[in-house]
Amino acid sequence: MHRRDLIAIGELAARTATAVSAIRFYEAKGLIEALRTRGGQRRFLRADIRRVSFILIAQQLGLTLEEIAAELARLPAGRTPNAADWTRISTGLRARIDARIVALARTRELLDNCIGCGCLSLRKCGLYNRGDKAAQRGAGPRYLLGDHAGEIAEVE
Amino acid sequence: MHRRDLIAIGELAARTATAVSAIRFYEAKGLIEALRTRGGQRRFLRADIRRVSFILIAQQLGLTLEEIAAELARLPAGRTPNAADWTRISTGLRARIDARIVALARTRELLDNCIGCGCLSLRKCGLYNRGDKAAQRGAGPRYLLGDHAGEIAEVE
């Protein structure tokens, strides 16, 4: 592992189109690790570009940083992850995407029915009973749709 | 419009599986309006169940409350929206869903390629150039993917 293989935080940020502050934040949260120069500056492995990329994709799929950290923890400690390692955890993302698409298709179908009747509120359509947690990811503690099975919106 | 047609905030909340505080919050943000009893309590129209339902669905699709307010503003003022009115703005949601599905399918395809090569970072795959803004909705000001066309993550 030579100095040549190490990149500065600015470069990692540029390569992943992320803010430098975000990289530091991810490090603070334990999603990535950094070596340090004698002067105290962070130096990352090239492989960390891949790691940050994973973080970004997973975020788009609605995982929290905590969940992403848990996924990343499954990568081997002590050595640079290889293709097989990445394949393993990327497959989890693929499953997420599949689930998301299915949920959206279902919402679309239900909405189509509702466009027909104009009801949008649905004992009939059941548009809310989807339990689509990923889609619900936003800020703050929140009353989640799907956490209240049985309490279905309806219009009389 | 008789008293009988009006519902209390608790009922609106129950019918839409939302918290009472959330309903008040939406009112404060201008997404819904309430009449008041002489004593000052809110009374909603039954049609507001539909309105809140719309808010919830739109949120799942990644719209901010501000954007949702803009959509709702397209409903007729002064009269209860009819089926045609709802159809018009619901169609906008359908388009969003379609776009979202297409974007996800693309991500999945790209990820499949990457699972093959283990790269996950991709000049090759271009996984980041999707400009999938809806998926990026989270809290706070943020460095958005897709806002930096050209700055594509890559591994050498």
Added chain:
DNA sequence: GCTTGATCTAAAGCTCACTTGAGCTTGTAA
């Protein structure tokens, strides 16, 4: 050696979407 841009830390700030709490008032069922 000097300059200049990159990086450092720590703490505070910010947005979004709500929730919580305190203290008080309404409205309805018995």
Added chain:
DNA sequence: TTACAAGCTCAAGTGAGCTTTAGATCAAGC
């Protein structure tokens, strides 16, 4: 008529995910 659940307001708090600020240090080219 009275109990009491439900509602009211206003202010502050929450949590996720970062950004900003300030003041100091580092590293690399000339």
